[in-house]
Amino acid sequence: MTAPTDPSDAPRPRGLVDRLVRPPLADGPFWIIQGTVLVIVALHYFLDVHPDVASGVLPSGLPVAVLVVPIGYAALRYGLPGSLGTTAWTLVLWLPDLLLPHNEGHPGDDLLNFAVIVVVAVVFGRRVETERTTQARIDSANARALAVEAGYHRLFESTRSPIVVLDEDVRVSDANPAATALFGPVTGQPLARVLGPDVDLASLSGRVLTLENGHDYRLDLVDMPFDSDERRQQLSFEDVTEERSEERRARLFARQIVDLEEDQRRRLARELHDEPLQLFLHLARRLELLAHHEGVTEKMAAELERTRNQALEAATRLRSLARDLRPPALDQLGLVPALSSLVAEIDDQGEATISLAVHGGPTRLAPEVELGAFRIVQESLRNAQRHADAHHVDVVLDFADEGLHLRVVDDGRGFDPHAAPVTGSASLGLVGMRERARLLGGIVVLRSTPGIGTVVEATLPTGARESHPAPAPAPGP
Numbered sequence: 026m027t028a029p030t031d032p033s034d035a036p037r038p039r040g041l042v043d044r045l046v047r048p049p050l051a052d053g054p055f056w057i058i059q060g061t062v063l064v065i066v067a068l069h070y071f072l073d074v075h076p077d078v079a080s081g082v083l084p085s086g087l088p089v090a091v092l093v094v095p096i097g098y099a100a101l102r103y104g105l106p107g108s109l110g111t112t113a114w115t116l117v118l119w120l121p122d123l124l125l126p127h128n129e130g131h132p133g134d135d136l137l138n139f140a141v142i143v144v145v146a147v148v149f150g151r152r153v154e155t156e157r158t159t160q161a162r163i164d165s166a167n168a169r170a171l172a173v174e175a176g177y178h179r180l181f182e183s184t185r186s187p188i189v190v191l192d193e194d195v196r197v198s199d200a201n202p203a204a205t206a207l208f209g210p211v212t213g214q215p216l217a218r219v220l221g222p223d224v225d226l227a228s229l230s231g232r233v234l235t236l237e238n239g240h241d242y243r244l245d246l247v248d249m250p251f252d253s254d255e256r257r258q259q260l261s262f263e264d265v266t267e268e269r270s271e272e273r274r275a276r277l278f279a280r281q282i283v284d285l286e287e288d289q290r291r292r293l294a295r296e297l298h299d300e301p302l303q304l305f306l307h308l309a310r311r312l313e314l315l316a317h318h319e320g321v322t323e324k325m326a327a328e329l330e331r332t333r334n335q336a337l338e339a340a341t342r343l344r345s346l347a348r349d350l351r352p353p354a355l356d357q358l359g360l361v362p363a364l365s366s367l368v369a370e371i372d373d374q375g376e377a378t379i380s381l382a383v384h385g386g387p388t389r390l391a392p393e394v395e396l397g398a399f400r401i402v403q404e405s406l407r408n409a410q411r412h413a414d415a416h417h418v419d420v421v422l423d424f425a426d427e428g429l430h431l432r433v434v435d436d437g438r439g440f441d442p443h444a445a446p447v448t449g450s451a452s453l454g455l456v457g458m459r460e461r462a463r464l465l466g467g468i469v470v471l472r473s474t475p476g477i478g479t480v481v482e483a484t485l486p487t488g489a490r491e492s493h494p495a496p497a498p499a500p501g502p
């Protein structure tokens with residue numbers, strides 16, 4: 026393909042005055058026009074002086090109207106400056122004829138004819154000028170479009186990203202060398218044959234496909250810019266294998282951290298249940314037995330009873346801690362019972378009224394989705410308790426077809442979620458919520474208005490996901 030000329034390199038069109046004062050002296054037709062004018066004027070003078078030579082053949086003198094021929098041609102060839110310049114030049118040549126005394130009988134006609142010629146020169150010249158300007162603009166726009174198109178084609182040919190052009194029937198009408206190297210000769214083939222029958226054009230843009238060569242490609246579908254009659258689209262494939270494997274590694278790492286954390290929580294919950302909790306319960310039983318032992322005074326019995334109650338209180342706190350670490354209801358009964366128990370527990374503490382509403386379902390979801398949802402609500406409730414000073418907190422669970430929607434709304438003091446975190450702050454709750462949602466292919470949106478309250482919304486897809494080991498059930502304290 027030849028390199029297109031850059032339209033900005035083209036000489037700028039000259040202005041009217043410039044073209045008028047600097048006629049195209051190097052142009053042959055310019056001299057033919059001037060010569061014709063000279064011949065007509067000379068003939069006119071000759072016939073004026075020798076009227077008998079052509080009497081009866083030509084009207085007296087040569088009619089000025091004949092001048093319309095060179096002037097019109099000048100207009101056609103050089104536009105308004107051509108017609109005006111030629112008319113002015115003719116007037117100069119004709120001037121002596123109008124002034125000479127021998128010229129009897131037709132100076133009036135000549136003047137009238139000249140007036141007509143000047144009008145014709147101006148009107149015709151202007152018209153031609155307008156058309157020339159319009160044409161020049163069109164030519165320049167076309168040249169620019171051609172240059173852009175040529176640039177695009179160079180890019181199309183040389184880019185390392187495969188690109189195919191699709192016609193209205195979703196057939197490949199063109200493919201660049203990179204696309205041909207990836208798919209083989211595909212021109213003329215339906216796209217479905219290139220990418221597989223399940224490909225839906227409407228949802229293609231932005232999708233990432235793993236192709237037969239094992240690489241991941243992000244697809245981008247745009248309308249072709251240079252087609253007017255037929256709608257064509259360009260489908261480009263950006264190799265994102267490296268980027269995706271980085272992402273996968275980062276996601277795997279994040280998942281391992283989350284799994285590790287859950288594992289530690291589970292282990293700690295089990296150990297709290299198996300060791301100190303049992304010890305406190307055992308201690309409480311022993312203290313109870315002791316209180317009823319022979320020889321124990323009433324005062325000692327009362328003291329033993331108080332100590333027993335303290336042991337029971339410690340056991341209750343440990344149980345609550347273990348439940349917080351890993352609620353057994355979550356694995357055994359599912360998300361809704363686990364959240365009901367969490368909500369009831371926080372509600373009992375009396376700092377705020379907590380409500381739980383469930384729409385749709387409730388159904389059992391994949392263990393990792395239930396756990397992720399539970400942790401997000403748990404952290405939102407904990408934040409509302411610790412930071413919001415809220416009166417009411419509403420938890421809404423919506424089991425929709427497209428996924429699980431969670432909403433935790435508090436009417437507390439709110440905060441600025443976009444404010445930069447305090448340097449060195451160890452706040453990980455919100456980050457953890459987002460990370461959990463991301464690992465599940467979902468999203469957390471947080472909206473908060475100082476003085477009004479905070480809304481945490483999460484959407485977690487509940488469809489088939491990457492396999493993820495189900496957590497082992499936690500002990501029931």
Ligand SMILES: Nc1ncnc2c1ncn2[C@@H]1O[C@H](COP(=O)(O)OP(=O)(O)OP(=O)(O)O)[C@@H](O)[C@H]1O
Pocket residue numbers: 408409411412413435437438439440451452453454455456479
């Ligand atoms: N519901 C809320 N109302 C008011 N402020 C909130 C709310 N939720 C979060 N915040 C603010 O956002 C900050 C960050 O919350 P985040 O949960 O990430 O950390 P944290 O609760 O301080 O610590 P942790 O890592 O233990 O969760 C909080 O310190 C608090 O200032």
Ligand SMILES: [Mg+2]
Pocket residue numbers: 404407408453454455
């Ligand atoms: Mg927090």
